[in-house]
Amino acid sequence: MSDFRTTSEYPMIPLEEAWRIVADTVAALGPVPMSLTQLQGLVLAEDVVSRCDVPPFAASKMDGYAITAGDGVSERHVLGERGAGDAPGAGISPGTAVRIMTGAALPEGADAVIPVEHTREVDGLMHSMRRVRPGENVRHAGEDVATGDMVLRSGTVLGPAEVGLLATLGRPEIQVFPRPRVVVMATGDELIPPEQPLGPGQIHDSNSFALLAAVRAAGGVGRRLGPAIDDEASLRCALLRASQDADVVITSGGVSMGTRDLMKPVLASLGTVLFGRVAIKPGKPLTFSTIGNTPVFSLPGFPVSSLVTFENVVRPALRIMAGHVALWRPEVKARLTHAVRHAPDRMEFQRAIVERRGGTYWATTTGSQVSSRLKSLVGANALLRIPRGTGDLEEGCEITALLTNQPETEARR
Numbered sequence: 001m002s003d004f005r006t007t008s009e010y011p012m013i014p015l016e017e018a019w020r021i022v023a024d025t026v027a028a029l030g031p032v033p034m035s036l037t038q039l040q041g042l043v044l045a046e047d048v049v050s051r052c053d054v055p056p057f058a059a060s061k062m063d064g065y066a067i068t069a070g071d072g073v074s075e076r077h078v079l080g081e082r083g084a085g086d087a088p089g090a091g092i093s094p095g096t097a098v099r100i101m102t103g104a105a106l107p108e109g110a111d112a113v114i115p116v117e118h119t120r121e122v123d124g125l126m127h128s129m130r131r132v133r134p135g136e137n138v139r140h141a142g143e144d145v146a147t148g149d150m151v152l153r154s155g156t157v158l159g160p161a162e163v164g165l166l167a168t169l170g171r172p173e174i175q176v177f178p179r180p181r182v183v184v185m186a187t188g189d190e191l192i193p194p195e196q197p198l199g200p201g202q203i204h205d206s207n208s209f210a211l212l213a214a215v216r217a218a219g220g221v222g223r224r225l226g227p228a229i230d231d232e233a234s235l236r237c238a239l240l241r242a243s244q245d246a247d248v249v250i251t252s253g254g255v256s257m258g259t260r261d262l263m264k265p266v267l268a269s270l271g272t273v274l275f276g277r278v279a280i281k282p283g284k285p286l287t288f289s290t291i292g293n294t295p296v297f298s299l300p301g302f303p304v305s306s307l308v309t310f311e312n313v314v315r316p317a318l319r320i321m322a323g324h325v326a327l328w329r330p331e332v333k334a335r336l337t338h339a340v341r342h343a344p345d346r347m348e349f350q351r352a353i354v355e356r357r358g359g360t361y362w363a364t365t366t367g368s369q370v371s372s373r374l375k376s377l378v379g380a381n382a383l384l385r386i387p388r389g390t391g392d393l394e395e396g397c398e399i400t401a402l403l404t405n406q407p408e409t410e411a412r413r
Helices: 015-025 160-168 207-217 232-243 263-270 303-321
Strands: 032-035 064-067 075-082 096-100 112-115 119-122 125-128 150-152 173-177 181-187 221-228 248-252 272-275 287-291 294-299 331-336 347-357 360-365 382-386 398-403
Touching: 015 272, 015 287, 015 303, 064 075, 064 125, 150 160, 181 207, 181 232, 207 221, 207 248, 207 303, 221 232, 232 248, 232 263, 232 287, 232 294, 248 303, 263 272, 263 287, 263 294, 294 303, 303 347, 303 382, 331 347, 331 382, 347 398, 360 382, 360 398
Parallel strands: 075 096, 181 221, 181 248, 248 294, 331 360
Antiparallel strands: 032 173, 064 096, 064 112, 075 125, 119 125, 272 287, 287 294, 331 398, 347 360, 347 382, 382 398
């Protein structure tokens, strides 16, 4: 068996430097055409210019009677009825009207609609109880969108309104940046699936399930592989298979200094390790590599370390690959409701609940911050970022809080 390693060959770099390396390595995936039913939450990869007027014809905004507003009469002969979807049919002339439904095309010669509640029809004659102006209650051709209008720009995140607008424009398919395909793999001889009873020295694999959920919450398409055992040949096989069938690989465990922490040497043999340690707590052993053109994020094995490093590094990287411009959660300045201990050698992210009271944000940590305590993330809505070199903080101190329950608003930094 190998001896313990007492030093690492990888320098411990600041988080800002680690992020620059990641951001310089990953890029938006190639655009693909997708149908309207697949677009929700995706990023548009082309400008959309309208090829038609919306609506394509003058239409009634309400149920009533289509008339010529300037004919100067209050009693008009009703020539017929027109519903939405009916062909235009014959036109009208002064002194006549057509009964019309909301959305129906105006007959030729009509320039206004008088609402049905302001009329009375008897024996084919419509009596109007008020006058209307030309254009009143009419939705004109091109009123919403005109031919040639720039409707949506590349980079727009597609929500229900945008998808509906594309359908309105007759665009059944559009170019978008696809969701990154992510393989998640936990490693460790001690890991067994949650459905199996624990044996001596065993624990249930939680990381791969938590990370899979995090991938999906970030907009990726994830699947699990493993758990993989702590064996070089097995890890090589699993990593090669994952890297050939995914846009991103995420592993957890095997990146520290133990005799069975084999992830870094295996990654070095398969590709390039771009960094192997980051000056953050939790998450110091965070490792970033490439196998061919596939980025590989190797996260620490402790559950909290795994999810916090995902939040700080992997999530924004997945958003770049999905074509997003906004990469970062909003930040606020909050005051501590209690004292917080902090070792100054690394930047630390403490899990917390942030509440706004009286115009001030207040932050309360979720108890013990040890990296193995996954419960410290349950119910947390923020990460408190304590800079390197800060030391302990007293009650009432102001601190930066990343609001992890809010969507990203900030662009690349």
